[in-house]
C-alpha cells in the first residue's frame with residue numbers, strides 16, 4: 001500500500017513540476033470537493049488531486065482497486081470532476097485544456113486523457129445535462145455493463161439479469177460444439193456473468209436469512225474445519241509433552257521489508273529476489289499487458305504444474 005501511495009506521490013510531484021513550467025503560481029489541491037450541480041442536480045465528488053495552472057487544468061484520481069481496469073478516455077466521472085474544477089478556477093486562470101489521469105498502481109495503469117475546455121463544456125451541455133434530466137425524471141434507458149457491480153440494485157435489476165442471461169441462448173441454440181467465435185462471445189461476458197450470479201446468490205442468502213423463501217432452496221450450515229479454541233494453551237501443552245508446536249518459516253517479502261526497512265532489504269536481499277512468470281491468463285485484447293506469443297513455450301513452462 002505504501003509503495004502504491006509513494007508512486008502516486010511521485011507522479012503528482014512530476015505533474016506539479018510541469019505545471020510550474022507553464023505558470024509561476026499553480027495551485028495544488030488535495031481531496032478537493034468538486035461541485036458539478038450546474039449539470040447534474042446535487043452532483044459533486046472529491047478530486048484526489050487537482051492542479052490548476054494557466055493553459056492546463058490537471059485532475060488526477062488515485063484508484064487503489066485491482067478488480068476493474070479504469071481508463072480515463074471519455075470517463076464521465078473524470079469529466080464531471082473536471083467540470084467541478086472549472087467552475088472553481090476558470091475565471092482565475094487562463095485554462096484551455098484539461099488533462100485527466102487515472103492512477104491505478106496495482107494494475108500498472110496510468111491512463112491520461114486530454115480534452116479542450118470547449119469540448120468538455122459542449123459535452124456537459126449536449127450529453128451530461130440531458131442525460132441527468134432524463135435520469136431525474138425516471139426516464140431514459142437502463143444500461144447494463146461492468147459498472148453494474150457498483151450499483152445499489154445490482155442483485156435485483158431486471159436489465160442486468162436480461163443482459164447476463166443473453167448467454168443462456170447457447171444452451172439450446174448450439175447442440176454440438178461451440179466454435180471459436182462463439183467461445184469468444186462467451187469469454188467477453190464471462191466475468192460479468194460470474195459477478196452477477198454471485199451478487200444474486202449473496203442477495204438471496206441475505207433475504208432467506210430474513211425469512212424469505214425461494215422455491216427449491218433452503219438455508220443450511222456451510223462446511224467448516226476444526227480449529228483450536230486457545231492457541232497458547234495448545235502450544236503450552238505440546239511443549240510440555242516435549243515437542244515443538246511451532247512451524248518455522250522465513251518471513252514473506254512484505255513482512256521482511258517491514259522488518260528490515262526498504263534500504264536494508266535491498267542491500268541484504270536484493271540479489272535473492274526474483275519475480276517468476278505469472279500463470280497464463282486469457283484477457284480481453286484491450287488489456288495493456290504484453291501478449292505471450294509462443295503458446296507452445298507457455299504451455300511447456302506451465303504444464304508440469306497442472
Ligand code: SF4
Pocket residue numbers: 142143144145147148151152153154155157158159160
Ligand atoms: S444494475 Fe441495473 S440500474 Fe444498476 S447500473 Fe446496472 S443496469 Fe443500471
